[in-house]
Amino acid sequence: MNILNPEKVSRLRGSIQQYTIRAFLRGLLQGVLQTRAQKLPSYADCVKMINDIFPDSKTHVSSLKNSKRTVFESNIIPINRNTTKWISQLCMIFDVDVDLALERLRIKQSDGLDRLSERVLSAFVVALIKAQEQDIAGFNRLTISQQPMSTIMVKLQEILNDHPTRLDLRVLMGSTFLAHQIPSTPQTRKLLDSLLRSVPTDYKQSKASGETTSDKAHWKNCKGVIFEEPPKIKPRRNPAQLKCLKSFVQAVAQSHVYGNPYKSDKELYQKLYKFGMNRTLYYQLKKSKFTAHTLLDDAQNKKTLKDLCKATDLGNHFEMVQDLLLENKTSPIGK
Numbered sequence: 001m002n003i004l005n006p007e008k009v010s011r012l013r014g015s016i017q018q019y020t021i022r023a024f025l026r027g028l029l030q031g032v033l034q035t036r037a038q039k040l041p042s043y044a045d046c047v048k049m050i051n052d053i054f055p056d057s058k059t060h061v062s063s064l065k066n067s068k069r070t071v072f073e074s075n076i077i078p079i080n081r082n083t084t085k086w087i088s089q090l091c092m093i094f095d096v097d098v099d100l101a102l103e104r105l106r107i108k109q110s111d112g113l114d115r116l117s118e119r120v121l122s123a124f125v126v127a128l129i130k131a132q133e134q135d136i137a138g139f140n141r142l143t144i145s146q147q148p149m150s151t152i153m154v155k156l157q158e159i160l161n162d163h164p165t166r167l168d169l170r171v172l173m174g175s176t177f178l179a180h181q182i183p184s185t186p187q188t189r190k191l192l193d194s195l196l197r198s199v200p201t202d203y204k205q206s207k208a209s210g211e212t213t214s215d216k217a218h219w220k221n222c223k224g225v226i227f228e229e230p231p232k233i234k235p236r237r238n239p240a241q242l243k244c245l246k247s248f249v250q251a252v253a254q255s256h257v258y259g260n261p262y263k264s265d266k267e268l269y270q271k272l273y274k275f276g277m278n279r280t281l282y283y284q285l286k287k288s289k290f291t292a293h294t295l296l297d298d299a300q301n302k303k304t305l306k307d308l309c310k311a312t313d314l315g316n317h318f319e320m321v322q323d324l325l326l327e328n329k330t331s332p333i334g335k
Helices: 015-030 041-055 061-069 081-094 098-105 115-131 147-162 169-173 186-196 217-226 237-253 265-271 278-286 300-312 315-325
Strands: 201-207 210-212
Touching: 015 061, 015 081, 015 098, 015 210, 041 061, 061 081, 081 115, 081 278, 115 147, 115 169, 115 186, 115 217, 147 169, 147 186, 237 278, 237 300, 237 315, 265 278, 300 315
Parallel strands: none
Antiparallel strands: 201 210
């Protein structure tokens, strides 16, 4: 997912400049952005030309090879003076039509941030402005939040320019920060990661301990205060229910139950957190030997299995699960 334009799938790794260069190279090497030159230089020469103009781009021959096979996506670059300048410079290097490149690469005005993303951006901006005044965990330890307000406002204006938005910085200055208001989703987490990377990251020494730490050490607390707190679920401790849970997980994880809709183990065991499942126990059960018909055929076990099937979207397979796990009255186990 592209955090600047959530409907896109490319990831923002590194700086905005590196992201812009990668997007341009994908278009160039896949023929979307046509060069007027008779042929492109060798990969090594291309890398040299890019790194001469963009010393911090960290472009390698492998970058070009990856660009040739990575799917090209249009309109994923944020609109601002810097990205326009970088795209123009790349067009000059490779003799590409600037207007065409800008049209294909930059986010269209109508593709701006959606409402949820604007909430993340708003919460981030207010948290930085009010970090010291409201003593906001994580943000109050960031070096930038301890700078004069004029310095903070200049940096925030740059951030808003990089993310097409309707937010007004003057309005946000008068807002009060409210913690735990944003749902934690892949989209919101990636956007907040991008915003945290966009502020200067400095190292500072603690006066008390003398230890040197980075602003990055406080990012986890920043995320914790922005996002909604996960519900606290007390795992079930009933021994009979736990035995049901273990047998159920073995059957599903080891594919004894047909129709398992989960593509990953994580997706499955997270559905069972409230029943007492955890990652370590899950993988132990997945590797252990499975034995069928080990559960008593009583009302309580049937109810527990039905709840487990419902929680894991396997309700249509309840009969199969029940026949597989409950003791067989005609077997020696049932006598």
